[in-house]
Amino acid sequence: MKQFLLGVLAVVFAVTLGGCFGDPVKSDIEKYLEVDSKVAEKYNPQIMADFQRRANSAKSPQEASVVMNEFKVLLEDARKSFEELKPKSKEMQEHVGTIDGAFGLMIKGFTNLDEAIQTDNQNLAIEALQDVMKAATDVESAEDAIVKLANEKGMKVERRR
Numbered sequence: 001m002k003q004f005l006l007g008v009l010a011v012v013f014a015v016t017l018g019g020c021f022g023d024p025v026k027s028d029i030e031k032y033l034e035v036d037s038k039v040a041e042k043y044n045p046q047i048m049a050d051f052q053r054r055a056n057s058a059k060s061p062q063e064a065s066v067v068m069n070e071f072k073v074l075l076e077d078a079r080k081s082f083e084e085l086k087p088k089s090k091e092m093q094e095h096v097g098t099i100d101g102a103f104g105l106m107i108k109g110f111t112n113l114d115e116a117i118q119t120d121n122q123n124l125a126i127e128a129l130q131d132v133m134k135a136a137t138d139v140e141s142a143e144d145a146i147v148k149l150a151n152e153k154g155m156k157v158e159r160r161r
Contacts (some may be wrong), residue, residue, distance in 0.1 A: 013069040028092035029150045031085055039078045061117045068114045072107055079103035091149060106135035
């Protein structure tokens with residue numbers, strides 16, 4: 001009877017704890033998708049279009065600086081959201097690390113672009129825009145890799161465009 005109870009207890013523990021020992025990659029992807037969705041909702045295309053409109057219509061370097069600094073605050077907030085993920089799987093650590101690095105590069109790019117506008121430094125402006133473009137490409141590549149990984153895990157995830 002003791003053996004039977006121990007066997008039943010083992011099965012109960014296995015079923016109860018089964019969720020805790022699931023696929024860490026899938027769990028990390030689910031957490032990433034949740035954060036990504038919240039960030040996308042918070043910084044919707046209308047907000048981004050408004051920043052672009054304001055930056056394009058700035059009448060002075062000071063006005064452009066105000067807009068860029070406000071945009072950097074948004075980028076820093078988004079970066080913080082992704083930093084808080086702390087994935088357990090090596091695959092997602094790499095992808096989230098790429099996204100974090102890209103946000104850092106993007107923030108640096110906008111900081112340098114602001115300086116370039118203030119000082120009328122065209123070379124710095126070109127470098128800053130290259131950094132921003134590289135950062136955007138890095139984020140897109142990492143997101144594509146996450147979608148691919150999710151689909152390999154049977155999660156049926158589509159890339160948001």
